Amino acid sequence: MRYFLEMAYNGTRYHGWQVQPNAHTVQQVLDDCLSKVLRHPISSVGSGRTDTGVHASQQFVHFDVPEPLDVEQACYRLNRILPPDIAAKHLYAVSDEAHARFDAFARTYHYRITLNKDPFLTEYAYYLSRQPQVQLMNEAAAILLRYEDFTTFSKVKGDTKHYNCNMYEAVWGQYENQLLFTIRANRFLRGMVRLVVGTLLDVGKGKLTVAEFEEAIASRDRRNASGAAPAQGLYLAKVEYPPHLFLPS
Numbered sequence: 001m002r003y004f005l006e007m008a009y010n011g012t013r014y015h016g017w018q019v020q021p022n023a024h025t026v027q028q029v030l031d032d033c034l035s036k037v038l039r040h041p042i043s044s045v046g047s048g049r050t051d052t053g054v055h056a057s058q059q060f061v062h063f064d065v066p067e068p069l070d071v072e073q074a075c076y077r078l079n080r081i082l083p084p085d086i087a088a089k090h091l092y093a094v095s096d097e098a099h100a101r102f103d104a105f106a107r108t109y110h111y112r113i114t115l116n117k118d119p120f121l122t123e124y125a126y127y128l129s130r131q132p133q134v135q136l137m138n139e140a141a142a143i144l145l146r147y148e149d150f151t152t153f154s155k156v157k158g159d160t161k162h163y164n165c166n167m168y169e170a171v172w173g174q175y176e177n178q179l180l181f182t183i184r185a186n187r188f189l190r191g192m193v194r195l196v197v198g199t200l201l202d203v204g205k206g207k208l209t210v211a212e213f214e215e216a217i218a219s220r221d222r223r224n225a226s227g228a229a230p231a232q233g234l235y236l237a238k239v240e241y242p243p244h245l246f247l248p249s
Contacts, residue, residue: 001068004092004100004246005034005044005061010085012123012232017050017059026050029086030061037077040065047100047239048107051191053231055124057110058089060239062100068093071249093247103245106168106186108238109193111229113179125178126233132204134172134179140203140213141170141181144196151220153195160189163220172200182237194228202226 007030015023019031027044034042044061071091078088112125121127144167151163169184181197199216202208208216208226216224 001066002062002064002094002096002098003069003071004094004098004241005030005063006089006092007059007061008057008087008089009055009059010123011050011053011055013085014052016052016054017046017048017056026056026086027061029083033078033081034063036081037074038065038069045100047104048188048236049190050234050236051194051231054234054236055232056236058238059236060100060104060241062094062098093249094245095247098241098245100239103241104239105242106184106238106240107188107236108169108182108184108240109188110235110237111181111183111193111197112233112235113181115177115179123232126230128179128201130205132179132201133206134174134204136210137172137200137204140200140208140210141172141183143210143214143217144170144183147217149220150189150192150217152217152222152225153192153199154189154222155191155195163189165189165192170196184238191228194231194234195225197229197233199226201229 009026014026017026019025019027031042031044042063044063047060050056075088075091114121114125114127115131117127148164150165154160154163165188166186169182171182173180183193203210203213
């Protein structure tokens with residue numbers, strides 16, 4: 001039987017999502033806890049990777065077990081032994097061919113900024129001491145929807161085979177003293193969202209014009225992007241799948 005686990009985590013204490021040698025990662029902790037609860041070695045497959053310090057308000061993984069599970073009981077027992085910064089939200093029975101990464105047709109990230117210095121948001125939002133020009137950042141963000149090749153926002157020497165993404169949404173909103181950037185696409189390159197945010201913030205600070213932002217995208221040259229925005233403001237917020245993958249409960 002194959003199951004999808006919907007989960008969330010605070011990435012502050014972790015060296016990213018993916019299992020790595022000699023590193024404390026979310027996936028390693030999850031697999032260890034799943035193996036204990038299910039009494040079966042579990043090696044989960046995530047919908048995607050998040051970097052060190054990045055959070056997820058919704059992440060999906062799939063794993064296989066020999067026999068059907070009582071999903072409510074299994075989820076309850078899993079939450080009992082998971083650390084406080086990782087939460088199991090739901091377990092779903094899925095078809096045997098369902099794949100958490102390859103079957104996702106859209107992913108949404110949020111980037112949070114606070115304009116007030118708040119010690120209680122240090123791990124959960126990026127603090128900016130001055131108000132950027134949100135209208136200009138939205139003009140630049142709208143340009144993203146006109147492009148498919150995002151080589152400019154790719155990490156140097158990455159293992160990506162191609163740099164094309166179908167972009168569906170990219171917009172900034174302001175809610176009192178906080179800014180929220182929402183970006184949705186079929187896929188993202190590793191580190192891409194933080195590079196996009198960092199470059200858009202340079203537009204908002206007057207360091208780049210909207211036209212120069214578009215020139216940077218069109219150049220397909222990583223050297224024309226700004227520095228990456230800090231990790232603590234980034235959240236994997238939503239992963240979308242075709243409904244037919246999920247079996248009747």
